[in-house]
Amino acid sequence: MQRVALIDYGSGNLRSAEKALVRAADGRAEIVVTHDPGFIAAADRVVLPGVGAFAACMGALEARTGVVEAMTQAVRTRGVPFLGICVGMQLMATRGLEFGETxxxxxxxxxxxxIEPDDPAAKVPHMGWNALLDVIDHPVFRGLKDGRPVYFTHSFAFFAKDPADVAAYVDHGGRFPAAVARGNMAGVQFHPEKSQGAGLSLLADFLEWRP
Known part of the structure; x- marks a missing residue:
């Protein structure tokens, strides 16, 4: 049975992400909440959750001794499938521009x-259900067709340098990326664990993904 390392660095959505992954796995994978570098480096898949400010989350992740190095070994060297959720997706970026540069x-x-909506009626934080747009043809996103609503709660978004890395968009007073994908890595700005059937579909597809 494949082992999935769900990274524990104190994120507020850790337990809800765990429950959703366990449900999506339906006994086909072992979901392990961990910050053990040895387990992470040898895992079959890695999931990084996250809520809150970029700098605080990056600092908390780096404070777990050996975790970033183990994630890099698993994801970048061994090429295991990776999923970042909300701030977990944002941490994949080069830098965060919240409260300075991190x-x-x-x-x-x-x-x-x-995010800076053009429409004054579009409030920040962006909270609630919103439809995905321009979803790419990708194994992780095959259940998320254009127009399918998912649940967001955030004020910042990941603007990838290369548009080819964007897997889906959302419109909240203006378009911005809702998901990214490159190689064995994928990330979503929305919360699969709060997105009901759409979220479970994405997590199940991630667990079956063979990049």
Missing amino acids: AGLDWIAGDVRR
């Missing part, structure tokens, strides 16, 4: 910056 993992080039 270096990210730099796995996909780009910046995390505050």
Whole structure:
């Protein structure tokens, strides 16, 4: 049975992400909440959750001794499938521009910056259900067709340097990326664990993904 490392660095959505992954796995994978570098480096898949400010989350991740190095070994060297959720997706970026500049993992080039809707009726934070747009043809996103609503709660978004790395968009007073994908890595700005059937579909597809 494949082992999935769900990274524990104190993220507020850790337990809800765990429950959703366990449900999506339906006994086909072992979901392990962990910050053990040895387990992470040898895992079959890695999931990084996250809520809150970029700098605080990056600092908390780096404070777990050996975790960033183990994630890099698993994802970048061994090429195991990776999924970043909300701030977990944002941490894949080159840098975050919240409360100054903070270096990210730099796995996909780009910046995390505050969303600035053109429509004054579009409030920030962006909270609630919103439809995905221009979803790419990709194994992880095959159940998320254009127009399918998912649940967001955020004020910042990951603006990838290369548009080819964007897997889906959303419109909240203006378009911005809702998901990214490159090679064995994928990330979503929305919360699969709060997105009901759409979220479970994405997690199940991630667990079956063979990049």
